[in-house]
Every structure is written in C-alpha cells, then in structure tokens.
Amino acid sequence: MYSRTGDWDVTTLQRDYPRIAARLRSLTSRRCWWEIGAVCELLKTQPEIIELKFLGAVMDREWEGERLNGLPAPVPLAPHLTSITIGQVLHEETLTALFRTSGTASLKNLRLGFETIDDDTPRASISGALRLVASSLTHLALRAPSKASPDAAGLLDEILPLLAHLEVLEFSEQADGAFQPVPIATNKVLSVLPSSLRVLRARNVVSFSTSRLLAMLNEPSGIPVLEELEVFWAEDQPGHEVQYRQRHEARIEEACRELGIQVAVGRSEVGLAAW
Numbered sequence: 001m002y003s004r005t006g007d008w009d010v011t012t013l014q015r016d017y018p019r020i021a022a023r024l025r026s027l028t029s030r031r032c033w034w035e036i037g038a039v040c041e042l043l044k045t046q047p048e049i050i051e052l053k054f055l056g057a058v059m060d061r062e063w064e065g066e067r068l069n070g071l072p073a074p075v076p077l078a079p080h081l082t083s084i085t086i087g088q089v090l091h092e093e094t095l096t097a098l099f100r101t102s103g104t105a106s107l108k109n110l111r112l113g114f115e116t117i118d119d120d121t122p123r124a125s126i127s128g129a130l131r132l133v134a135s136s137l138t139h140l141a142l143r144a145p146s147k148a149s150p151d152a153a154g155l156l157d158e159i160l161p162l163l164a165h166l167e168v169l170e171f172s173e174q175a176d177g178a179f180q181p182v183p184i185a186t187n188k189v190l191s192v193l194p195s196s197l198r199v200l201r202a203r204n205v206v207s208f209s210t211s212r213l214l215a216m217l218n219e220p221s222g223i224p225v226l227e228e229l230e231v232f233w234a235e236d237q238p239g240h241e242v243q244y245r246q247r248h249e250a251r252i253e254e255a256c257r258e259l260g261i262q263v264a265v266g267r268s269e270v271g272l273a274a275w
Contacts, residue, residue: 058098085110100132116145156189168198173205173206181207206237218255229262
C-alpha cells in the first residue's frame with residue numbers, strides 16, 4: 001500500500017485509495033482512520049484477503065454500521081479472513097458490521113484497542129459483536145482504553161465465557177494521564193479463563209493481584225493445558241489497592257515449575273508487543 005504524510009480519514013474507498021487494483025492477501029493501514037463503510041467497500045474488491053491491520057482506527061461516524069446491520073445476513077465478503085487488528089475501535093455498530101460483512105467462519109486472530117468505552121462505544125456492543133466470532137476465535141489480544149471509564153472494568157470477564165476455543169489470551173491494562181488505573185478485567189477474571197487456554201500474557205495489570213494468580217495455580221484444574229504464563233503488574237497507584245507483592249514471585253515461579261508452565265512475572269511499564 002502506498003502512503004501519505006500525516007493522518008487522514010478514509011471515508012470512501014475509490015476517492016481515498018483509487019490505486020488498490022491488485023488482489024491482496026494482507027493489508028496494513030498504519031495511521032489513517034477508516035469509516036466502516038469504506039472497509040466494507042474494500043472487502044468487496046478483495047475476496048481473497050486473509051489479514052487486515054488497521055493500526056489507526058475503524059469507526060462509524062456516518063451511521064453506516066446501523067444500515068449494514070439492518071440488512072439481511074449477507075454473503076461473507078472475506079470468507080478466508082483469519083486475522084484482524086484494529087488499533088482503536090470507535091462507535092457502537094462498528095465491530096458487528098465488520099464481522100457480519102466480512103464473515104467469521106475462518107477468523108482465528110483478533111487484536112483490538114480502544115480510545116474509550118462509553119456511550120459512543122458501549123461495552124455491550126463489544127461483547128455482543130464478539131459473540132459472532134465465538135466459535136472460531138483462538139487468539140485474542142485486548143488493549144485497555146487510553147481514558148479511564150467505569151464501563152471498561154469487567155469487559156474481559158464478560159467476554160471470556162463466550163470463547164470456548166480460545167488458546168492464546170493477551171491483554172494490557174494501564175494508568176491514564178491522571179494516574180487513574182484503567183482495568184478491563186476484575187479480580188475474578190482468572191476464574192473464568194477458558195479450559196482450552198495455552199498461553200496467557202498480561203501487561204500493566206491493575207485488576208487482580210499476585211495472590212489471585214497464586215490461587216489459580218493452586219487449583220490447576222481450571223487451566224489444564226496452560227503452557228505459558230507472562231504477567232507483569234503496573235506500578236501501584238497511591239490510594240488504590242496494592243496488587244503486586246514481590247514475595248509472591250518465587251511462589252508463583254515454583255508453582256509453575258511444578259505444573260510444567262513456562263513463567264515470567266514481575267513489574268513492567270511496557271505494554272503488549274507492537275502490532
């Protein structure tokens with residue numbers, strides 16, 4: 001894909017990307033913000049595509065998602081699509097319109113980030129859309145919103161029971177610019193991990209404690225095939241519950257050795273690997 005300087009919106013495919021004529025297997029858009037209508041236009045021209053990476057945002061400012069979701073179930077435009085990455089999901093109908101239009105039978109890998117989870121991008125719309133990929137998804141990566149919101153906490157707890165075939169879970173929490181924790185899980189999230197999970201990676205954790213992780217490892221029947229565990233906690237914020245206790249590190253590592261789980265735990269300000 002050719003590039004331009006700076007950020008821009010892709011609202012109509014033929015106006016903003018008139019040169020896409022080749023049959024693509026993979027598309028990476030690094031900076032621009034795509035309207036969901038333009039994404040659907042793209043998929044109509046690319047039936048063989050297997051990977052989409054929108055590292056800017058996908059949004060629905062023009063209310064096209066509502067129209068698309070109101071249509072009868074369409075023939076999937078991208079039946080071979082296995083991987084979707086979106087740096088920021090914006091607005092209520094966006095994800096559902098993308099999944100319904102592209103088709104979800106082959107989707108295995110999904111990576112999502114958010115600017116915020118609020119009235120414009122409600123939590124219910126995210127979990128509702130993920131029901132459409134529940135039967136195929138094996139790898140999920142979520143990044144917490146950049147802005148604190150009470151609606152974000154517990155999103156992951158709500159999603160995980162839907163994903164019975166999930167094998168790899170990655171998520172990143174954080175503290176926002178005002179040093180307020182931004183969780184997307186709760187302290188109970190480790191009790192709802194799918195039994196199919198092989199890999200768990202978490203960064204900047206603020207939602208659960210080292211004690212909770214130890215409790216999970218002491219009752220391993222809920223994680224029968226877990227092979228890899230990487231959990232790094234955010235720095236504790238004044239006035240908030242302390243989630244990380246260094247004395248637990250050695251106990252976590254010992255429990256993992258006994259269970260044959262590859263382990264790395266500690267503190268880190270580094271988020272998930274760059275998408």
